[in-house]
Amino acid sequence: MSSLSRSSELAIDAKGLTKKFGQLAAVSDLNLQVPKGHIYGFLGPNGCGKSTSIRMLTGLLTPTEGSIQVLGMSIPKQAEALRLRIGYMTQKFSLYEDLTVKENLEFIAQIYCLSPNDSHSKISKLISTYNLLKQQHQFAGTLSGGQKQRLSLACACLNDPELLFLDEPTSAVDPQNRRDFWEQLFDLSETGTSILVTTHYMDEAERCHGLAIMEQGFIRADGSPNDLMQQMGANVLEVSHSNLRELKNSLTTFKEIKSAAQLGSRLRVLVDNRVTDPATWLRQTMPTLHQAEIRLAPPNLEDVFVTVTGQQPSSSLTSAEV
Ligand SMILES: Nc1ncnc2c1ncn2[C@@H]1O[C@H](COP(=O)(O)OP(=O)(O)OP(=O)(O)O)[C@@H](O)[C@H]1O
DSSP states (O other), X not given: OOHHHHHHTEEEEEEEEEEEEXXXXXXXXXXXXXXXXXXXXXXXXXXXXXXXXHHHHTTSSOOSEEEEEETTEEETTTHHHHHTTEEEEOTTOOOOTTSBHHXXXXXXXXXXXXOHHHHHHHHHHXXXXXTOTTTTTSBGGGSOHHHHHHHHHHHHTTTOOSEEEEESTTTTSOHHHHHHHHHHHHHHHHTTOEEXXXXXXXXXXXXSSEEEEEETTEEEEEEOHHHHHHTSSEEEEEEEOSOHHHHHHHHXXXXXXXXXXXXXXXXXXXXXXXXXXXXXXXXXXXXXGXXXXXXXXXXXXXXXXXXXXXXXXXXXXXXXXX
């Protein structure tokens, strides 16, 4: 495929993006290709550079180095024109708290210079799609977290964006709202909208078509969730034992063990995949495990995170119920 036709299939094509704030490199040499119609996730802990990356891609921040093409436009040079074709949902939801739900939408419609007819029909449709009919005359400042989130998404969709940037859209809402929100994202993706979403949650990342695991400004790994799990270079064992804390401490001294983390009454152990039969190897290496129950388990994204960053996820980076 020629590079021209390939680039026209990409919603985002960024190369070598770096952003420095004084001595701090918030983002370092980020390369990102997001195909049109995909939901792409940035997964990483607080401060790893997710929002800074989004702000560069939307043209709000000028990169220190690197080049950006978004929807075929050169950013930040063509940022003004890009704004009409994207939606951006910021972490703090950016609503006008003293305006009602409907007034918030009407105000954004005016910014996009929609005609009164167009504005009226789009707002009615969005209020219904995002289940805000009962709250349409309520001040945005009095809405619940989930209602604010739905209104923010509705606002971001008013101009029928080809590409949506969503910065931690689910951090303030409960599991049911998170689940419903992801259903809405899949509906948008189905109609061809490309989506870049940042998240702290492993299980949300697992729903993306593609994702990048970020740490300290770097992409440590990227690909589809399945590919990342298949290629992580470790096999996963779950071990049941009476003294898991002691076992964990002993196991992590072996170079073949990439990590050991307690999960209730089991220990989840990542063994370098150069070890051909990890369960037998473990029994032979640790005689106390001779009789223990050891089973091979399928990998998950948390395991990928551990193997690429060498760290257990922090409490802000968890598998929450979606
Ligand atoms: N305008 C700025 N001036 C100085 N430092 C900044 C600025 N914006 C971001 N940073 C720093 O850059 C780093 C990356 O911040 P960023 O907001 O991109 O992280 P993040 O991954 O989005 O974090 P969070 O999940 O907490 O939102 C942080 O150390 C932050 O303090």
